Amino acid sequence: MPSTKALKNAQYIELGGYQYWPVLVPRGIRLYTYEQVPGFLRENPYITDGYRAYLTSRLCIKSLFILSNETVNIWSHLLGFLLFFLLGLYDMIAVLPVIGATREDYVIYSIGLFCYQVCMLCSVGYHLFCCHRSEKTSRRWMALDYAGISIGTLGCYVPGIFYAFYCNNYWRQVYLVMVLAMTLGLFFAQIHPHYLTKQWQKLRSVIFCSVAAYGLVPTLHWIWLSGGFGSAVVQVFAPRVLVMYLFAAAAFVFYLSKVPERYFPGQLNYVGSSHQVWHILVVLMFYWWHQSALFITSFRHTNPCPDYPQHA
Ligand SMILES: [Zn+2]
Numbered sequence: 001m002p003s004t005k006a007l008k009n010a011q012y013i014e015l016g017g018y019q020y021w022p023v024l025v026p027r028g029i030r031l032y033t034y035e036q037v038p039g040f041l042r043e044n045p046y047i048t049d050g051y052r053a054y055l056t057s058r059l060c061i062k063s064l065f066i067l068s069n070e071t072v073n074i075w076s077h078l079l080g081f082l083l084f085f086l087l088g089l090y091d092m093i094a095v096l097p098v099i100g101a102t103r104e105d106y107v108i109y110s111i112g113l114f115c116y117q118v119c120m121l122c123s124v125g126y127h128l129f130c131c132h133r134s135e136k137t138s139r140r141w142m143a144l145d146y147a148g149i150s151i152g153t154l155g156c157y158v159p160g161i162f163y164a165f166y167c168n169n170y171w172r173q174v175y176l177v178m179v180l181a182m183t184l185g186l187f188f189a190q191i192h193p194h195y196l197t198k199q200w201q202k203l204r205s206v207i208f209c210s211v212a213a214y215g216l217v218p219t220l221h222w223i224w225l226s227g228g229f230g231s232a233v234v235q236v237f238a239p240r241v242l243v244m245y246l247f248a249a250a251a252f253v254f255y256l257s258k259v260p261e262r263y264f265p266g267q268l269n270y271v272g273s274s275h276q277v278w279h280i281l282v283v284l285m286f287y288w289w290h291q292s293a294l295f296i297t298s299f300r301h302t303n304p305c306p307d308y309p310q311h312a
Pocket of ligand 1: 275
């Protein structure tokens with residue numbers, strides 16, 4: 001039972017379909033239905049209840065500890081951030097020294113993990129502060145969430161290109177520069193005042209898909225340079241790239257289609273909606289790609305480049 005003091009500063013509210021789960025909510029926070037929230041929060045009509053709205057920054061932070069339709073979104077990426085932070089420490093101390101990592105490997109790992117952590121934190125920020133009473137503030141956090149996704153994508157590209165073209169410095173530099181230019185281009189696109197509007201939703205999806213699909217260019221080039229599908233290195237790593245793309249495609253299908261809540265409107269307000277699945281798939285995808293990078297690093301250290309007996 002909560003203490004008397006906590007009761008004084010709080011109220012019990014009913015959570016729509018979860019009316020048998022009365023939840024203690026700090027004073028000043030209440031949950032709204034889809035019809036009651038301001039237009040900029042109406043992104044998904046199949047999520048009918050459990051919205052936080054009209055909150056100050058302080059109450060947004062307090063709402064971290066209540067059950068709303070953003071709770072799983074916030075905590076999935078907060079725990080994702082912790083995962084990549086601890087994974088970074090563990091790798092630096094226990095894994096990389098064992099596989100004989102060079103200074104370059106440490107730098108590449110740090111860039112990858114740092115990008116994943118930034119992506120997770122930007123997402124936490126958006127889902128925590130999207131219910132701010134100022135639409136401008138909410139939109140700013142949304143822009144940051146989008147920027148975080150492009151940084152997360154960069155975090156996938158950098159180790160991928162670095163190890164795929166480990167034995168070909170020229171193409172490694174070409175692709176790294178192209179990916180950096182693409183990420184910068186994306187930032188500038190996001191500054192455009194129309195970028196985050198509903199009218200540009202389709203264009204945003206097309207741009208996002210193009211940025212992800214662009215990875216097929218260096219992948220196919222890498223397969224060709226490595227001697228085709230028959231070569232040992234391709235047979236070991238191409239399936240890993242394929243699984244990565246399957247994660248990305250599945251995540252994006254959930255994100256766009258609003259399945260499963262589309263078929264159960266109002267029943268998946270708190271747990272089980274498409275955005276939550278997208279969040280979890282993104283964490284799994286980053287984790288998979290990180291483990292794949294570790295795998296290819298140890299492969300590269302045990303199988304020197306064919307043209308250069310020792311990698312310079
Ligand atoms: Zn999200």
